[in-house]
Amino acid sequence: MTPKASEGSRELSVQKIKDGTVIDHISAGYALAVLQILGITGREGDILLVAMNMHSKRLDKKDLIKIEGRELTTEEINRIALVAPKATINIIRSFKVHHKQRIKIPDEIEGIVNCANPSCITNNERGITSSFTVTQRNPVTLRCTYCKQITSHNQIIDQLLGKS
Ligand SMILES: [Zn+2]
Incomplete structure (x- = not known):
């Protein structure tokens, strides 16, 4: 698990997860609201990584959440749109991105x-x-x-x- 070459030294290195969900490109400052929507407290016992106000190419700053052991459902992903409509969702299996899922704001x-x-x-x-x-x-x-x-x-x- 060596970091990719594209991850320069200025990038904060965040531990990879084996199976679970990565929520990227959350508007800066909104990671805690996303966790609240998902009902995740950190007391579940699974690895939970929350990074806030990180450098981003697409946004000025962004938040990032990695949740080990949980693949978010489509309904949960759509709820995230309430606070982070630009977020991207990566479902991780065996350390690799199994698929990416777009957020669709429900009607x-x-x-x-x-x-x-x-x-x-x-x-x-x-x-x-x-x-x-x-x-x-x-x-x-x-x-x-x-x-x-x-x-x-x-x-x-x-x-x-x-x-x-
Ligand atoms: Zn009312």
Whole structure:
């Protein structure tokens, strides 16, 4: 496992994983929100590498996550679009990229975030899952199916990072 020649000395070397998922090109500062979306705490016991504010050719700076022992499902990958629409997903098997998967922002989102309207039925009745139509894709903006209130990208991020 020698580093590739293209990985210059300025690049931070990050340990390879055997089987799992690499999420690359996450906008800088959003890696923790991605982990929150995936429900990954780091206490699962599997190797989890999180690198933030790394140099990138495509973006000014980027975050990167490597998750050992877990191949993300298409649904999980699409959820990542809520906070990192430019991310790229590599499924790793036996240290090699088995396939790359594009993120496709779904038209509808169920759960994950709460409606921004405090008096929305989804925030007040038990057993009603939040439900949204995606009205804007980059950055993602959501409209509640029930009360039509818009939940902004910043509100989504604040919720996922536990600021609200
Ligand atoms: Zn609502």
